[in-house]
Amino acid sequence: xxxxxxxxxxxxxxxxxxxxxxxxxxxxxxxxxxxxxxxxxxxxxxxxxxxxxxxxxxxxxxxxxxxxxxxxxxxxxxxxxxxxxxxxxxxxxxxxxxxxxxxxxxxxxxxxxxxxxxxxxxxxxxxxxxxxxxxxxxxxxxxxxxxxxxxxxxxxxxxxxxxxxxxxxxxxxxxxxxxxxxxxxxxxxxxxxx
Numbered sequence: 184x185x186x187x188x189x190x191x192x193x194x195x196x197x198x199x200x201x202x203x204x205x206x207x208x209x210x211x212x213x214x215x216x217x218x219x220x221x222x223x224x225x226x227x228x229x230x231x232x233x234x235x236x237x238x239x240x241x242x243x244x245x246x247x248x249x250x251x252x253x254x255x256x257x258x259x260x261x262x263x264x265x266x267x268x269x270x271x272x273x274x275x276x277x278x279x280x281x282x283x284x285x286x287x288x289x290x291x292x293x294x295x296x297x298x299x300x301x302x303x304x305x306x307x308x309x310x311x312x313x314x315x316x317x318x319x320x321x322x323x324x325x326x327x328x329x330x331x332x333x334x335x336x337x338x339x340x341x342x343x344x345x346x347x348x349x350x351x352x353x354x355x356x357x358x359x360x361x362x363x364x365x366x367x368x369x370x371x372x373x374x375x376x377x
Contacts, residue, residue, distance in 0.1 A: 226376035274318035276312030294334040335365040
């Protein structure tokens with residue numbers, strides 16, 4: 184019996200090692216090296232998911248939304264998606280207040296090192312509080328995409344609009360990112376960029 188278990192264990196270990204190898208980068212990050220010469224961060228399976236929808240469309244994204252909130256009841260939910268040559272950040276407001284985002288509305292992402300990047304809403308006008316930014320070489324903002332892949336986010340500032348007495352009023356709101364969420368955002372973007 185012991186001999187059979189030992190043989191089975193060796194076969195499983197051999198098969199697993201044939202497909203993937205775990206390694207550590209110079210900066211201490213664990214990665215999985217695949218037989219086909221690709222690699223991924225070791226914890227990507229915990230951070231991302233791939234779904235196939237009706238009609239065969241496949242989408243790879245963050246596993247669930249990342250809540251950017253000080254009280255857990257208001258703030259932003261961030262979904263990170265992988266597009267063709269792009270990373271998509273979709274910020275949606277949390278709570279019941281209606282917030283409109285106009286086409287090309289500006290925003291800013293501040294990183295923990297104090298540097299910032301400017302972003303803009305790349306969708307149409309909506310009053311559901313969704314602010315979407317697309318980043319990558321296909322969007323002409325590859326430098327911004329590289330920054331998102333290399334720095335931890337500290338704060339997100341987005342512009343919303345409201346119309347009162349037929350006058351458009353612009354309002355900016357800032358949302359502070361907790362350190363643990365900043366790390367999760369950075370690792371998720373890195374996972375989806377490979």
